[in-house]
Amino acid sequence: MSGVRDRNASAWLLPADGTTTNHRLREDMRRYPTTETVDAVVVGCGAGGGTMLQRLARAGWKVVGLDAGPFWDPDRDWVSDEAGSHQLFWNDPRVISGADPVPLGSNNSGRGVGGSMVHFAGYVPRFHPSDFRTQTLDGVGADWPIAYDDLEPYYGQIEGELPVAGEDWPWGRPHSYPHRPHPVGGNGEVFQRGAHAIGLPTRVGPVAIANGRFGHRNHCIYRGFCLQGCKVNAKASPLITHIPDALDHGAEIRADSMVTRITVDEQTGKATGVEYVSDGVAHFQPADVVIVAGYSIETPRLLLNSANNRFPDGLCNDFDLVGRYLMVQGAPQTAGRMDQEVRMYKAPPPEVSCEEYYETDPTKPYKRGYSIQTVSPLPITWSEHLTAQGYWGKELRRRMSDYVHWASLGALCELLPLPGNRVTLDEQKDRHGLPVANMSYSMCDNDRQLLQAAQSTMEDVLNAAGASETVTIQRFAHLVGGARMAASEREGVVDADCRSFAVPNLYITDGSVLPTQGSANPALTIMALAARAADRLVRHG
Numbered sequence: 001m002s003g004v005r006d007r008n009a010s011a012w013l014l015p016a017d018g019t020t021t022n023h024r025l026r027e028d029m030r031r032y033p034t035t036e037t038v039d040a041v042v043v044g045c046g047a048g049g050g051t052m053l054q055r056l057a058r059a060g061w062k063v064v065g066l067d068a069g070p071f072w073d074p075d076r077d078w079v080s081d082e083a084g085s086h087q088l089f090w091n092d093p094r095v096i097s098g099a100d101p102v103p104l105g106s107n108n109s110g111r112g113v114g115g116s117m118v119h120f121a122g123y124v125p126r127f128h129p130s131d132f133r134t135q136t137l138d139g140v141g142a143d144w145p146i147a148y149d150d151l152e153p154y155y156g157q158i159e160g161e162l163p164v165a166g167e168d169w170p171w172g173r174p175h176s177y178p179h180r181p182h183p184v185g186g187n188g189e190v191f192q193r194g195a196h197a198i199g200l201p202t203r204v205g206p207v208a209i210a211n212g213r214f215g216h217r218n219h220c221i222y223r224g225f226c227l228q229g230c231k232v233n234a235k236a237s238p239l240i241t242h243i244p245d246a247l248d249h250g251a252e253i254r255a256d257s258m259v260t261r262i263t264v265d266e267q268t269g270k271a272t273g274v275e276y277v278s279d280g281v282a283h284f285q286p287a288d289v290v291i292v293a294g295y296s297i298e299t300p301r302l303l304l305n306s307a308n309n310r311f312p313d314g315l316c317n318d319f320d321l322v323g324r325y326l327m328v329q330g331a332p333q334t335a336g337r338m339d340q341e342v343r344m345y346k347a348p349p350p351e352v353s354c355e356e357y358y359e360t361d362p363t364k365p366y367k368r369g370y371s372i373q374t375v376s377p378l379p380i381t382w383s384e385h386l387t388a389q390g391y392w393g394k395e396l397r398r399r400m401s402d403y404v405h406w407a408s409l410g411a412l413c414e415l416l417p418l419p420g421n422r423v424t425l426d427e428q429k430d431r432h433g434l435p436v437a438n439m440s441y442s443m444c445d446n447d448r449q450l451l452q453a454a455q456s457t458m459e460d461v462l463n464a465a466g467a468s469e470t471v472t473i474q475r476f477a478h479l480v481g482g483a484r485m486a487a488s489e490r491e492g493v494v495d496a497d498c499r500s501f502a503v504p505n506l507y508i509t510d511g512s513v514l515p516t517q518g519s520a521n522p523a524l525t526i527m528a529l530a531a532r533a534a535d536r537l538v539r540h541g
Helices: 002-007 023-027 047-058 083-088 134-138 148-161 186-197 243-248 295-305 379-388 393-400 445-464 523-540
Strands: 038-043 063-066 095-097 252-254 257-264 271-278 281-292 327-330 333-337 352-354 370-374 406-413 422-429 435-440 470-473 476-480 506-508
Touching: 002 148, 023 243, 038 047, 038 271, 047 063, 047 243, 047 523, 063 281, 148 523, 186 352, 186 370, 186 406, 186 445, 243 252, 257 281, 257 295, 281 295, 295 422, 295 435, 295 476, 327 445, 333 445, 370 445, 379 393, 379 470, 406 445, 406 476, 445 470
Parallel strands: 038 063, 038 281, 063 252, 095 435, 281 506
Antiparallel strands: 257 271, 271 281, 327 406, 327 476, 333 406, 333 470, 352 370, 370 406, 422 435
């Protein structure tokens, strides 16, 4: 723990009295005039941006973070209520299209300091070594310009800083976690029982929730509202795990500041700063380095909206790669009705996991694989599961009253990166007069086979655990790609260090740089990539 504190003291900078916000850090944070050229400006303060802010500030850089949403105060802003938490999502207008359009909002994007990790479930598995070489190993996807070994030390760093609790992990590159696993609730017990019956191994965790107190952060009280913003600060998000340390080391955060354009000197080819709007007023922040971490829709959109004479089709878009290879994960959820009460809400949503089907199985007709974890939809979300089955009126009310008897599992299926799945600019404009993003998405046959295989496995587990019936809702989760890293500018937008090929002082450090997505939740990998990029930027410039 002392090593973590030497690297990132955020947990010790929170109030010791149990309140969740250090207002002194916010009120007294350093403020740079917009006339001053700072060392770096970071667009977006989520998983990638928050990590960059903290690492660069600790290295002594003058750094400003801009976020389109609020600077959340958990005590004031977050509520133990599903409907009251919709403000946490990015709900600005977007257009969806393609053969399999992806609903946007609560399942894959956030708005405000902390980003989507404010409302993520807290599940933080690592990618597997094979994820970095899918083209070489399986003939699908793309090889990364880095290997698992390049990211492994940063995985360990971030796991300590969040911190992560879980059992020793046997899949991928076997490893341990800094905190012991949490106790398992009813939903996890159902998964364990059914998996054991069919010979399927499971493990508890890994979750970014401290097992006990960590610094001045409160311990988990197993209230089940992880997706609504954790009011007790037990669940990790950059808002509490990295932002306090960044502020303590001189970073400034300007919330409610929508970045509209990256400016480039057409003679030198370098980025000069960003234009943004705050309280209806346009501003410009000059910077020696521009770091974009707006995630996989807003990052491509910002690049495309930053077109100029040198880049008429969008910044960094010489080879029509900005916005392409966008990926979501297939995330079917299958629930089973048990005779005994389960009360799946009384624990963090992800408790128990299985990655036995993560890699390509040569006996199967599809490539790559899927993982399974417990999920625990709260009542409003559970009603969506039931209405998807066609239940309504009296029958819906009857089944809702049966909520405590249901257990629910979710799969994450590795849908493949396809060039036609992309973000483009739509004719529709937002309130700032900017074209909104059009996200087009269509699945391939391999994707559909994975979804069916995952559903069958979850049905087998729940039936073996004693389910009298099962229901499945088809859905998508997470969002990566759109500005992927590669070995050359003809294959990607950024290099192995997350530096743009086209603009030498422009970096992208969010999930849009991922060439493939595995069957793992992406937050930990995004943070590890940002920590590595910051390390190399500080060392090598």
